[in-house]
Amino acid sequence: MPPLSRWFIKAGFVSLGLALVFELLQLRPADTLTQLPDVAIHLAAIHLLTVGWLLQVIIGVAFWMFPRHPTSPPRGDARYGWWAFGLLNAGLLLRLVGEPWRLGFSGPAWPLVAAGLFQLSGVASALTLLWPRIRATGS
């Protein structure tokens, strides 16, 4: 398994663990951490599951297993994958911090705007890497 796949899949597992922690946070006693808005925790948990876990594990496995190019490099230019990895995780972290900050403590909007742009750019970078490898082969 190539290093990029390993990093994506392990980051996916870490996100799954964090998502479960965020889900647990929603079950906290009513008088604990009262300033943390439930809606932000709920959204964080959902996006840790969908972007952090599912999307990253899928990208990692797809980079590893999709039909390879007949020319070198056989899995495509991995730099797009590393950019995708960095941008997706930076966007996700910004959201995890920015959303409770914004909704619970009247924080600034820029972390959320940046989180959206980072994740969108990360998805575009992953698509640049994977799109050419989705092609008809054999039977």
Next chain:
Amino acid sequence: MPRISVWLLRMSLFALLTGALLGAWLLGAEPWASPWLPRIRAAHVHLMLFGWLMPFVLGTAYWILPRHAQREERGSVPLANGATWLIAAGILLGPCGALAGSGIVAGGGLACTIAGGGLFLRLLWPRVKAFGR
């Protein structure tokens, strides 16, 4: 990779990019109330669940699950083609209906998604088996 999987996977990546675009818009606009936000959120959820995740998983399963030894190796091709068209219609109609605020169009999109997904389940179910059977 069979041609049907190619179509499903490319459709799903297109839906992922479109859904991520709407998601980035929602994230940027989250602090400011707008009557459009619930519609954009519904389109984002439909694209990510039924446009990206479901076709990607079905397309990969259609490609990679154990093949039949005697009959058509991946099951009926016309059935798979029909299911792919239904899923494509669902990807188009569901978010468009959500954005336009049309329950009929969005519901039609969801119905296409359910029908296409159901046909694929029918195709894939017998292929979930031990190798060599």
